[in-house]
Amino acid sequence: MTTTIPQQPTPASAGPKQALLEASGVIMRFGGLTAVRDVSLTVNGGEIVGLIGPNGAGKTTFFNCLTGLYVPTEGTVSYRGTVLPPKPHLVTQAGIARTFQNIRLFANMTVLENVLVGRHTRTREGLFSAIVRGPGFHRAERASRERAMELLEFTGLAAKADHLARNLPYGEQRKLEIARALASEPGLLLLDEPTAGMNPQETRATEELVFAIRDQGIAVLVIEHDMRFIFNLCDRVAVLVQGEKLVEGSSEVVQNDERVIAAYLGEPFEGTPQSAPEAAPADAPESAPAGAPDDDEAPENDEQQENDK
Numbered sequence: 234m235t236t237t238i239p240q241q242p243t244p245a246s247a248g249p250k251q252a253l254l255e256a257s258g259v260i261m262r263f264g265g266l267t268a269v270r271d272v273s274l275t276v277n278g279g280e281i282v283g284l285i286g287p288n289g290a291g292k293t294t295f296f297n298c299l300t301g302l303y304v305p306t307e308g309t310v311s312y313r314g315t316v317l318p319p320k321p322h323l324v325t326q327a328g329i330a331r332t333f334q335n336i337r338l339f340a341n342m343t344v345l346e347n348v349l350v351g352r353h354t355r356t357r358e359g360l361f362s363a364i365v366r367g368p369g370f371h372r373a374e375r376a377s378r379e380r381a382m383e384l385l386e387f388t389g390l391a392a393k394a395d396h397l398a399r400n401l402p403y404g405e406q407r408k409l410e411i412a413r414a415l416a417s418e419p420g421l422l423l424l425d426e427p428t429a430g431m432n433p434q435e436t437r438a439t440e441e442l443v444f445a446i447r448d449q450g451i452a453v454l455v456i457e458h459d460m461r462f463i464f465n466l467c468d469r470v471a472v473l474v475q476g477e478k479l480v481e482g483s484s485e486v487v488q489n490d491e492r493v494i495a496a497y498l499g500e501p502f503e504g505t506p507q508s509a510p511e512a513a514p515a516d517a518p519e520s521a522p523a524g525a526p527d528d529d530e531a532p533e534n535d536e537q538q539e540n541d542k
């Protein structure tokens with residue numbers, strides 16, 4: 234895996250400490266169930282922020298509110314000072330990309346094609362150009378392929394560019410989701426359990442990958458149950474319990490907070506993989522509570538993989 238994304242004009246880099254994402258008073262109700270209760274969270278440029286909490290705490294629901302998959306019952310989500318419309322494609326266009334807890338890839342497309350799909354919000358060639366297939370179209374297509382290959386190099390998947398996505402091992406499918414998200418040239422990347430189903434080596438490699446992404450000026454908000462991963466990686470961690478933000482602070486503050494220990498960690502974190510919470514072992518690919526609905530809406534396309542449940 235290389236550790237730099239080659240030069241690309243991105244809308245990405247915000248100065249350190251400049252607020253990128255500002256979620257304010259977000260509430261999400263499903264009938265009688267309030268899954269997210271008045272949660273406010275800021276992610277600044279250059280930051281890696283963690284979002285942790287027990288199964289069913291509302292973490293994925295909160296991501297869905299941030300990315301326009303759900304329209305929050307109350308509250309606002311702003312990116313770079315502008316309130317985002319709750320429409321996924323407009324959120325992506327604004328500069329926020331995400332991966333899904335339940336992997337969503339185009340199973341019967343190649344690895345490269347999956348990344349190319351992620352570029353569509355950044356390509357200017359319209360329908361007319363695609364039909365006529367003039368020089369502008371071919372130039373744009375070539376540039377997109379080059380960029381997609383750079384991202385596959387960056388995520389360590391270049392050698393598998395021509396493989397079908399469904400033939401990748403689980404850990405590589407998660408990496409491919411990250412490559413596809415990066416293809417939209419985001420300023421903020423949201424990762425929902427990026428190491429679920431990975432072995433310890435893959436998890437460490439993902440940690441390096443997230444640092445490398447941040448070093449390119451892309452801020453990261455990450456949900457994970459692997460506490461070693463979270464506390465190694467994050468500048469700041471917010472803890473959700475029953476839809477409410479219980480605590481927010483540095484890794485050190487959070488891992489020693491008695492309320493967090495009582496509600497989630499079970500015991501003080503000791504920095505070993507064994508001390509991750511029992512509720513969600515790092516090798517459990519699906520940690521949603523039994524009977525929980527899918528974490529978001531229907532797949533974008535019939536071809537998308539249903540390997541998540």
Ligand SMILES: Nc1ncnc2c1ncn2[C@@H]1O[C@H](COP(=O)(O)OP(=O)(O)OP(=O)(O)O)[C@@H](O)[C@H]1O
Nearest residue numbers: 263268288289290291292293294520521522525526
């Ligand atoms: N579309 C929906 N309709 C009804 N209830 C929902 C919906 N989406 C989520 N919920 C409920 O909201 C609550 C929060 O779920 P969510 O998936 O956000 O939790 P989570 O913190 O991501 O959990 P996990 O760590 O298991 O992924 C759960 O009780 C869940 O059943």
Ligand SMILES: [Mg+2]
Nearest residue numbers: 292293334528
């Ligand atoms: Mg979740």
